[in-house]
Amino acid sequence: MSASDRASTSEVRTERITATTVEAYRGTFAAADAALADVDVLPAAWEGVFFPFDAALADLRPDGTPARDGIIPEIDLPRRMYAGETTEFLRPIRVGDDVTRRASLGSVVAKNGSRGRLVFVDVEREYAVDGETAVRTVWHDVFLDAADPDAPARAPRPDPAVVAEADWQEELTLDARQLFRFSALTFNTHLIHYDRAWARDVEGLPDLLVHGPLTRILLMDVARRNTPGRVPVRLDVRATAPVLVDRLLRIVGRTAGDTTRVTAVDPDDVVLATADIDWEPRA
Structure with missing residues (x-):
């Protein structure tokens, strides 16, 4: 993809x-936090709740x-899945x-995996206030072949040491009402979050999937609550x-110096x- 192609694939919204x-x-997700009013600082990662998807219905894929x-x-x-995100808080x-x-297009990389073709796509976003960049983030997505219902499920890989060595942990269970609310807030129409038949029969999952961008915010929220007084400069999910x-x-965490590792485990x-x-x- 040429530099001119990249320059044309961008969007600016306020x-x-x-x-x-x-x-x-x-x-819905952080009821233990105090309510916020104008001029209060937005908690880190909550910018992800704003700027909802705005593609027209005719521009959506079947999923x-x-x-x-x-x-x-x-x-x-x-199939399209969220793979993670790298964020700088400036x-x-x-x-x-x-x-x-x-928002603009970052790297696009095609690969062949053990279960078919994959395309890894990055979307780069900058959030500016009064012309000064406040947050810079790179969203990582992966596009995949159709799920094979006959393919054996990957064996889970437990890692008990992650929990045993943690400094703190919080527990939560997300239900379908919360998934609906996050979909509504972000205008996310991915069927995998609210259509159980689609999640099971097409995507090959046992049940509805919690939004990856929601998991990102929850990880940051739990870390923030358990490391009071610290100011984040980078989040890599x-x-x-x-x-x-x-x-x-x-959600468990352990801090060493100026870095905290936060892990979500089942x-x-x-x-x-x-x-x-x-x-x-x-x-």
Whole structure:
């Protein structure tokens, strides 16, 4: 892809960080946090609740994800999954700020895996307040071949040491109401989050999938609550296994110096997602 092609695949939008949307997220996923009002600092990663998908219905793929969004080229693979995200926090965003987000296409890499073709796509986003970049993030997606119902399931790989060596942990169980609310907040129409028949029969999952971008925010939220007073400068999230609805999720963490490793594990100690958070050095 040429530099001119990349330059044409971009989008610029401006949106106000409203207390209404902040409260909708807080009241559903972070009720222990204090309510926020104008000029309060937006918690790190909550920018991901804003700038909902806006592809027209005619521009959606059969699975509900955008086929044509002005950024990612059309890819002839039927499944799309969130693989992780790398975020830099450069300055605070506050409730009431008008934020301009520029989204553009990053790398596009095609590979052949043991279960067919894959295309890895990055979307680069910058969130600016008054012309100054506040947050810079790279969203990692992977497009896959159709699921093979006859393919043997991958054996889970428990890692009990992750939990045993943790400094702290929190437990939660996400239900279908919460998945619906996050889909509504972000205008995410991916069927895998609300259509059980699609999730099971087409995607080959046991149940509805928790949104990867939601898991990202939850990992950051738990780390923030358990490391009071620290200011994040970087968040690197990697999704490694499905996070499923109505199943106990444990989020555990361990801090070494100015870095915290946060891990989401299931009741059998299988690692589902990992985040490394770098904090500002202590004074």
